[in-house]
């Protein structure tokens with residue numbers, strides 16, 4: 001049987017990208033970062049895509065990127081925080097993948113994203129309130145992962161080691 005994909009999901013600022021890079025190195029498996037794939041294809045930053053074409057257009061690109069990544073095997077796939085909103089995305093990613101979800105409290109997310117200007121969904125006034133609002137609205141979608149890890153107070157390396165220990169023999 002082909003090696004499974006490891007699919008990292010979670011809210012913005014839970015460390016998917018950093019943890020995914022470490023997992024890819026440690027497992028010696030290719031990394032597919034969906035946001036980076038979209039940016040490469042469009043030759044535009046995610047923020048610019050949101051600004052010029054709007055969120056629905058971005059979500060369509062995201063779905064194309066999911067389709068492509070889901071056909072691979074043995075990859076580490078890092079997703080954008082909104083990928084879970086689309087049930088079909090999750091079906092596709094599950095086909096050959098284990099869903100590994102990273103969690104963090106809104107306060108941790110706030111600390112991690114407050115100085116990063118590239119997140120189009122978090123640009124309005126009171127950042128912590130905005131994160132909390134979106135976090136609550138999204139909570140029902142961040143369920144049903146194969147494994148879940150809390151990342152509060154941990155480095156990306158610590159989280160990656162925890163994941164490797166749990167996934168050993170399963171991927």
Ligand code: S3P
Nearest residue numbers: 011012013035080081082119120
């Ligand atoms: C989004 C999260 C972002 C990016 C886009 C939309 C979301 O990725 O895909 O800005 O809807 O939560 P990160 O989770 O890597 O920040």
